[in-house]
Amino acid sequence: xxxxxxxxxxxxxxxxxxxxxxxxxxxxxxxxxxxxxxxxxxxxxxxxxxxxxxxxxxxxxxxxxxxxxxxxxxxxxxxxxxxxxxxxxxxxxxxxxxxxxxxxxxxxxxxxxxxxxxxxxxxxxxxxxxxxxxxxxxxxxxxxxxxxxxxxxxxxxxxxxxxxxxxxxxxxxxxxxxxxxxxxxxxxxxxxxxxxxxxxxxxxxxxxxxxxxxxxxxxxxxxxxxxxxxxxxxxxxxxxxxxx
Amino acid sequence: xxxxxxxxxxxxxxxxxxxxxxxxxxxxxxxxxxxxxxxxxxxxxxxxxxxxxxxxxxxxxxxxxxxxxxxxxxxxxxxxxxxxxxxxxxxxxxxxxxxxxxxxxxxxxxxxxxxxxxxxxxxxxxxxxxxxxxxxxxxxxxxxxxxxxxxxxxxxxxxxxxxxxxxxxxxxxxxxxxxxxxxxxxxxxxxxxxxxxxxxxxxxxxxxxxxxxxxxxxxxxxxxxxxxxxxxxxxxxxxxxxxxxxxxxxxxxxxxxxxxxxxxxxxxxxxxxxxxxxxxxxxxxxxxxxxxxxxxxxxxxxxxxxxxxxxxxxxxxxxxxxxxxxxxxxxxxxxxxxxxxxxxxxxxxxxxxxxxxxxxxxxxxxxxxxxxxxxxxxxxxxxxxxxxxxx
Numbered sequence: 001x002x003x004x005x006x007x008x009x010x011x012x013x014x015x016x017x018x019x020x021x022x023x024x025x026x027x028x029x030x031x032x033x034x035x036x037x038x039x040x041x042x043x044x045x046x047x048x049x050x051x052x053x054x055x056x057x058x059x060x061x062x063x064x065x066x067x068x069x070x071x072x073x074x075x076x077x078x079x080x081x082x083x084x085x086x087x088x089x090x091x092x093x094x095x096x097x098x099x100x101x102x103x104x105x106x107x108x109x110x111x112x113x114x115x116x117x118x119x120x121x122x123x124x125x126x127x128x129x130x131x132x133x134x135x136x137x138x139x140x141x142x143x144x145x146x147x148x149x150x151x152x153x154x155x156x157x158x159x160x161x162x163x164x165x166x167x168x169x170x171x172x173x174x175x176x177x178x179x180x181x182x183x184x185x186x187x188x189x190x191x192x193x194x195x196x197x198x199x200x201x202x203x204x205x206x207x208x209x210x211x212x213x214x215x216x217x218x219x220x221x222x223x224x225x226x227x228x229x230x231x232x233x234x235x236x237x238x239x240x241x242x243x244x
Numbered sequence: 245x246x247x248x249x250x251x252x253x254x255x256x257x258x259x260x261x262x263x264x265x266x267x268x269x270x271x272x273x274x275x276x277x278x279x280x281x282x283x284x285x286x287x288x289x290x291x292x293x294x295x296x297x298x299x300x301x302x303x304x305x306x307x308x309x310x311x312x313x314x315x316x317x318x319x320x321x322x323x324x325x326x327x328x329x330x331x332x333x334x335x336x337x338x339x340x341x342x343x344x345x346x347x348x349x350x351x352x353x354x355x356x357x358x359x360x361x362x363x364x365x366x367x368x369x370x371x372x373x374x375x376x377x378x379x380x381x382x383x384x385x386x387x388x389x390x391x392x393x394x395x396x397x398x399x400x401x402x403x404x405x406x407x408x409x410x411x412x413x414x415x416x417x418x419x420x421x422x423x424x425x426x427x428x429x430x431x432x433x434x435x436x437x438x439x440x441x442x443x444x445x446x447x448x449x450x451x452x453x454x455x456x457x458x459x460x461x462x463x464x465x466x467x468x469x470x471x472x473x474x475x476x477x478x479x480x481x482x483x484x485x486x487x488x489x490x491x492x493x494x495x496x497x498x499x500x501x502x503x504x505x506x507x508x509x510x511x512x513x514x515x516x517x518x519x520x521x522x523x524x525x526x527x528x529x530x531x532x533x534x535x536x537x538x539x540x541x542x543x544x545x546x547x548x549x550x551x552x553x554x555x556x557x558x559x560x561x562x563x564x565x566x567x568x569x570x571x572x573x574x575x576x577x578x579x580x581x582x583x584x585x586x587x588x589x590x591x592x593x594x595x596x597x598x599x600x601x602x603x604x605x606x607x608x609x610x611x612x613x614x615x616x617x618x619x620x621x622x623x624x625x626x627x628x629x630x631x632x633x634x635x
Contacts, residue, residue, distance in 0.1 A: 045633075048464050049464075050460060050463060050464065050629075050632050050633075051629055052629065069466075070466040070467075070468075071466070073464060073465065073466035074466045076464070078461070078464045079461075080460045080461055080464065081460070082457035082458070082459070082460040082461065083457060083461060084453075084456040084457030084458035084459075084461070085456075085458060086254075086258055086456075086458060087456070088258045088259075088261040088262060089254075089257075089258055089261075093254075093257075097250070097254050098461075098465060100247075100250040101247055101250055101251075101462075101465040101466075101467050102465060102466065103246070103247075103466075142461065145461070146461070146464075
């Protein structure tokens with residue numbers, strides 16, 4: 001479970017995150033929805049302790065990120081916005097590197113990587129060097145290395161960004177599978193259909209604040225809009241954010 | 245510790261797969277400098293030796309005016325040649341190293357016992373010709389003195405009267421020391437080797453990692469940034485150290501092919517030299533690796549990092565330049581200054597001068613301290629929040 005309480009983060013005079021609070025529960029998929037530049041990535045970066053909030057708290061399974069960042073990172077599987085691989089290493093070696101950094105012993109590493117390779121259907125590429133991988137192959141590898149330590153909580157920053165239809169569908173199936181395993185899945189997106197199809201709960205962020213936090217149907221009902229997209233536009237109060 | 249080792253081995257393995265890095269670290273860096281050095285020095289020495297032994301060809305204009313002078317020059321090993329039509333132009337355009345011109349009135353002046361003029365046409369800026377010019381001038385001076393002395397004797401005067409002062413030169417430099425001046429650039433080549441050896445990794449592990457967007461995922465692992473940096477610094481140092489090791493070995497081997505003994509010089513290139521050089525350079529390897537990592541960590545891209553590091557490469561030249569411009573007497577404080585200490589140690593080792601173990605220890609300790617400091621600064625920069633963000 002991930003709890004965020006009143007997060008603030010400013011870069012100079014720009015308030016990127018200005019009082020964000022929400023809860024992402026185990027066995028649910030929580031979507032962080034918002035236009036570009038709304039503060040989604042900054043919020044997530046504070047969640048996985050890459051950035052220190054100016055104010056506010058992050059609790060992962062009840063552990064305070066400010067007090068014990070390493071323990072929080074062990075409980076998180078993170079697919080950041082930046083998902084570069086090491087080109088001169090094979091997909092397997094890329095995943096294995098992170099597994100070693102997580103301090104996993106050799107037998108468990110082998111077992112976990114095999115399981116992830118099967119689940120992500122990447123048996124044909126796992127021994128290849130990642131140079132020249134397609135976008136979909138790269139994302140699969142990045143997800144495998146993010147989840148190799150079997151974390152209870154999974155954070156995905158725009159996971160379907162740049163993926164084709166087939167890869168996007170596979171990604172959605174994979175997220176549903178993570179949910180069915182009882183994990184807490186938190187992902188950010190600006191694509192309405194995706195959020196509507198997947199999420200148990202939607203947190204809408206605009207200009208660094210949470211402007212809505214509800215189930216998709218509730219959100220539609222709340223705003224009286226026919227589609228989620230209309231609801232979204234109503235909630236953030238302008239159409240300009242969607243254009244970007 | 246285990247995390248640092250994991251990072252270390254991954255960086256080593258990954259970079260060993262990069263053919264360009266491997267060639268730079270294991271071939272170009274260590275071999276180019278000593279080989280180029282040996283080739284250049286060898287060519288210089290051989291040329292000097294050649295010139296001293298070989299007959300000296302001299303184009304002479306107006307040879308008919310001074311048959312005696314030419315006979316004397318021929319006896320001294322000069323090969324008289326026909327002069328080009330325009331001697332000045334021939335020298336300016338480097339068709340001839342030098343031309344000796346004997347004017348028409350030479351004969352008359354000589355017979356009257358007045359100073360007879362000969363013209364030596366040469367180009368001072370032409371380093372290649374300097375040896376020949378000096379040699380011919382020496383021969384002409386000798387002939388003039390000899391003839392002058394004979395004239396005095398013919399008049400019953402002792403030639404010694406005209407020599408109020410005789411200078412006897414007593415050169416105190418040892419054979420090793422003479423070669424030392426010739427090899428003043430060598431420490432810089434070693435330092436440069438270290439620099440080139442570590443460069444690819446310093447960039448790849450910091451700016452490169454950020455540019456290919458893999459730094460953020462890496463830092464999300466439950467590992468202290470200190471450990472990650474330690475592994476990266478270790479890998480950079482390891483590559484730089486390999487380069488150093490190879491360049492010392494390469495130079496020890498290649499140095500044996502230098503005909504230094506023909507010039508009455510000798511170089512100490514045994515295992516003693518190799519081991520002590522390695523010892524003195526060891527902390528410097530870490531200093532340079534940290535500085536490179538630090539500079540690269542500030543860069544936003546691979547290219548920017550390359551620019552910073554190229555600028556940084558000029559720093560090690562400073563002590564070399566200072567010591568060759570102002571040949572200061574070696575003093576104890578010099579051992580304490582990183583870079584300069586290594587320069588002094590390697591020079592003295594090469595010249596066969598004694599180094600007290602306390603001085604060697606001082607050099608090592610001060611550079612090690614600098615290494616520690618550089619590491620701490622790098623670690624401090626590495627902890628900054630900004631560093632992790634790719635975009």
